[in-house]
Amino acid sequence: MSDEVTVEYVKGLKNDKNVLLIDVREPSELEKTGTIPGSINIPLATLEQTLQSSSNEDFQNLYKRDKPSLDAALVFSCHMGRRSQMALNAAKKLGYMK
Structure with a gap:
């Protein structure tokens, strides 16, 4: 996971x-x-719980995508960058590495 993208x-x-x-x-x-x-859309307030606790089936029902594996490439977006950095830190804490 890179810290910044264009x-x-x-x-x-x-x-x-x-x-x-x-x-x-x-x-x-x-x-x-x-x-x-x-x-x-996964609001920052629920991101960590969603990535940690959702089953793949629940994730698919909510977001129409497979729940990302720990080696999945994730990109976070927000308005100014502060929340996306916090999201990146939370994902890294959970073991997401790309």
Whole structure:
């Protein structure tokens, strides 16, 4: 997991099934600004619990994607970068390494 990616990289993730783009903003923010194509929304407040406790079936039902394995490529997004950095730190703490 790299600490930073470019906007161009994120734009290219729309159809990349090998990378999971997780927007950690609150749903109310998404209503105002829209979503990033190809992303799923897991608010930062629930991210750690979702990654740790959700079964693959539950994850698929909620997000229409497989629950990421510990070696999956994850990219986190938010408004200014602070929450995505916190999300990255939480994922690393759980053992996600790419």
